[in-house]
Amino acid sequence: MTGSSLRIEVPGREPGGYEVHIEPGVFSDLARLTRLAASAHRYAIISDSRVAPLYGERARSALEAEGVEAQLFTFPAGEWNKTRQEWARLSDEMLAEGFGRDSMVVAVGGGVTGDLAGFVAATYMRGIPYVQVPTSLLAMLDSCVGGKTGLDTLEAKNPIGAFHQPSLVLIDPNLLDTLPRFQLTSGLAEAVKAAAIADDGLFEWLESHATRLLEREPDVLTELVRRSVAIKAEVVERDPEESGRREILNFGHTVGHSLEALAGYGVLHGEAVACGMRIEAGIGEILGVTDEGTSERLAALLEACELDRPVEEEFTAERLLEAAQADKKVRGSVLRCVLLDRIGRVAQGAGGGWAHELPPDGALDVLRAALRSPTRGADSG
Numbered sequence: 001m002t003g004s005s006l007r008i009e010v011p012g013r014e015p016g017g018y019e020v021h022i023e024p025g026v027f028s029d030l031a032r033l034t035r036l037a038a039s040a041h042r043y044a045i046i047s048d049s050r051v052a053p054l055y056g057e058r059a060r061s062a063l064e065a066e067g068v069e070a071q072l073f074t075f076p077a078g079e080w081n082k083t084r085q086e087w088a089r090l091s092d093e094m095l096a097e098g099f100g101r102d103s104m105v106v107a108v109g110g111g112v113t114g115d116l117a118g119f120v121a122a123t124y125m126r127g128i129p130y131v132q133v134p135t136s137l138l139a140m141l142d143s144c145v146g147g148k149t150g151l152d153t154l155e156a157k158n159p160i161g162a163f164h165q166p167s168l169v170l171i172d173p174n175l176l177d178t179l180p181r182f183q184l185t186s187g188l189a190e191a192v193k194a195a196a197i198a199d200d201g202l203f204e205w206l207e208s209h210a211t212r213l214l215e216r217e218p219d220v221l222t223e224l225v226r227r228s229v230a231i232k233a234e235v236v237e238r239d240p241e242e243s244g245r246r247e248i249l250n251f252g253h254t255v256g257h258s259l260e261a262l263a264g265y266g267v268l269h270g271e272a273v274a275c276g277m278r279i280e281a282g283i284g285e286i287l288g289v290t291d292e293g294t295s296e297r298l299a300a301l302l303e304a305c306e307l308d309r310p311v312e313e314e315f316t317a318e319r320l321l322e323a324a325q326a327d328k329k330v331r332g333s334v335l336r337c338v339l340l341d342r343i344g345r346v347a348q349g350a351g352g353g354w355a356h357e358l359p360p361d362g363a364l365d366v367l368r369a370a371l372r373s374p375t376r377g378a379d380s381g
Ligand SMILES: NC(=O)c1ccc[n+]([C@@H]2O[C@H](COP(=O)([O-])OP(=O)(O)OC[C@H]3O[C@@H](n4cnc5c(N)ncnc54)[C@H](O)[C@@H]3O)[C@@H](O)[C@H]2O)c1
Pocket: 048, 049, 050, 051, 054, 077, 078, 079, 082, 109, 110, 111, 112, 113, 115, 135, 136, 137, 138, 139, 142, 143, 144, 145, 146, 147, 148, 149, 157, 158, 175, 176, 177, 178, 179, 180, 183, 269
């Protein structure tokens, strides 16, 4: 499988939509494609301290070679820097350098860079265009499309943000060569999620390609990114601002976010989401919504992807529920989860919505039972 390009149409926007190029080596065409996508006189490349020396600098010299003014702005790598402080500092630096409305942001990095740089672009002079150049697997197959930008606070992840669609997305799977292995596996969790909610064919493909993915075979990685992005694109195209079906992308994330809140930065997003998917599939099975055996099949694939760290073992059902209730996905005091019907399909909730609401008393029992599920190797008693 070689490269491909797909176009995402965002309803209600003029001229409507943006191009997503997925191709090994496409990074070397950054300057030409960026200039085609939107006209700007100056380019602010935003990158974190790890990615800047690897690719940020290359992006800058490529743009300058095309005869445009490009400057590299960096922030310290790490989720804990996706803050208002870094947003303010980057924006202030751009202001000090005289960047005007005719500027464009080029986000070169993982999901943290995309969210932070995207939010800088969304708010700078009431919004300037930006290009996403994702460099982590998570960013390539998930966060670079959809237009969600934002920041964390001390209390929560992503409570501050804006929808701001990119003008262009450039995905070069070759950039994954330098990504640490644990970051690669963490990103795989979102691919498993995409397959679980929308594409049983992709799920089967993952089951037979996990080893080759971990070996970073370029063609296999490219196909993975292409198929995962296609799923995300289809979902966000129909629901760009998350008023309906886009909620299915939260599968595994209710429990996943609780685990992240409890474990702090000691757990990677993908690891937390992997546990969240196993547990939420278990919840679905207990409620009779999800086909039996689904959580077992998920657990086996996640293990093949080296995503089998049982983060939840450190926490009780009570603490998980408490953390979920502090999270934004809880309306009132019920627990809201996206549940599968079976691999490849989400079960609609009562009233035709995409999430299922578990009442507070029942939620605790169900969560307890799901935590004891046999896929975790514990006694299911
Ligand atoms: N906007 C969305 O729709 C959306 C969706 C999912 C996740 N997210 C956000 O994405 C973030 C997580 O993204 P992430 O996992 O990419 O984190 P990240 O951006 O922190 O990247 C992980 C680490 O890998 C490094 N790195 C990235 N690419 C590299 C490369 N090619 N070579 C070497 N090192 C590289 C980074 O410097 C960083 O240290 C979270 O903040 C999450 O909220 C956003």
